[in-house]
Amino acid sequence: MTRILVVDDDPPMCARMQRVAEQVYGAGVCTVVGTLAQARTLLGALAFDLVLLDVNLPDGSGVTLLPWIRQHAPQAEVVIVSSLGDDATVLQAIRAGAVGYLLKNGEDMEMELSLRSMQRGGAPIDPVIARRILLQLNAPEQAGAEAPPAQASAAAATTTAARGDRAELTERELAVLRLVAQGHSNREIAESLHVSINTIETHAKNIFRKLAVHNRSAAVHSAQQQGWLG
Template sequence: MSEFERDQDDALLDPESGKPSAVLLIEDEPAAAMRMTALLDRMYPGVLMRHASTVAQARTYIQSTRFDLVLVDMQLPDGSGIELLQQLALAQPKAVGLVLSAWGQPDTIVGAIRAGARGYLLKNVDDLEIERSLASVERGGAPIDPVIARRILSLMSSGTGTAAPMAPATAGSAAAPAKTETLLSRRQTEILRAVASGQTNREIAQALNLSAHTVECHTRSIYRKLAVHTRTEAVVFAKTQGWI
């Protein structure tokens, strides 16, 4: 039986440690692949590790093996990593897809987030920063490199980003951040801040003495009110508004 044939209701990550049991690294540069393989082996000893250097190889793995964590480069010899994020979202919706790339053009950033990327990291940072970002994923976080976050903020403030842009300034005034209470209820703001801190829906429910279903309903309402589709977009938008 292939790894992909495991029970599809299994938890995304190990329920005790929060660590992945199967990782797919999609990277075409040999030196970068060796570096990341060593880093992942160090963080997740004994993990089922697969490496693909092309879109075609990655598609085969995604179709045959179930992964908890998928690290995707954007520029591949035979296509874009965005295609793979889209396939991953359809074939394995519980998998965490992270961009790990040297490519940070606006269209690429927006496309990756729309395709379902949980986070966006740059390869040119040191190992410790990447390890910290991956560790935050274990807690339900959505890590975004500060350089990428600034570009997203720029896109949103210009009205070309994926989330609702800030209101433009009127003559003689500066654009002011919207107040959270004008969009979200007090409970929804509380939940959004918990999401930004990396808590899962289950952890938020326990902390606030709510049912997981109630937290999920609030989360969907937050997405609708902020005109976003993912945790990453919601957190980025909230930061642009100075809510968190």
């Protein structure tokens, strides 16, 4: 039987990952812990086959656990499951040994299909992240091969101008976006800013509209590219 360790401090998310994992691997396969220290203790004592690991944990970044797992529990494959999906974090996790990276805002069916792909030797990567990687890989070649310099410059100027028109975020929207980038849920952001969750959801919709994106990870990526989260 496949043994799975879920490392996340959000009980609803733990229940969700356990439910999805059991759809793929069967009932009773999951053990749940909420900190890096607890994860190290269990991984040092028991043989797990798969670790579903969050990035933002109470005692540090889940990414820092990856080298430790590679050294002390090399049989365990690690898939990051996080709200944080910026390029730097994804790249750092993969370089440190993660075999996959999924976003929490994906659908249960997407997560289930991603885990099933591992059974066929695949690497579960969230479609949003995969698309962004492909776009980045293709961008330099396409820019050089398809557009003459004058046309490329004009297109870049048009894109920049359009982005500037859309990206007039308020100070409160920027505050919300910074908390999103840190991996906080809408409820956590609402509590931090002392407003209702409906207010945060309204801010999120406005941010998505102004940045012309459709989800949290894309909003964070856009903001990082524009230097707002530095």
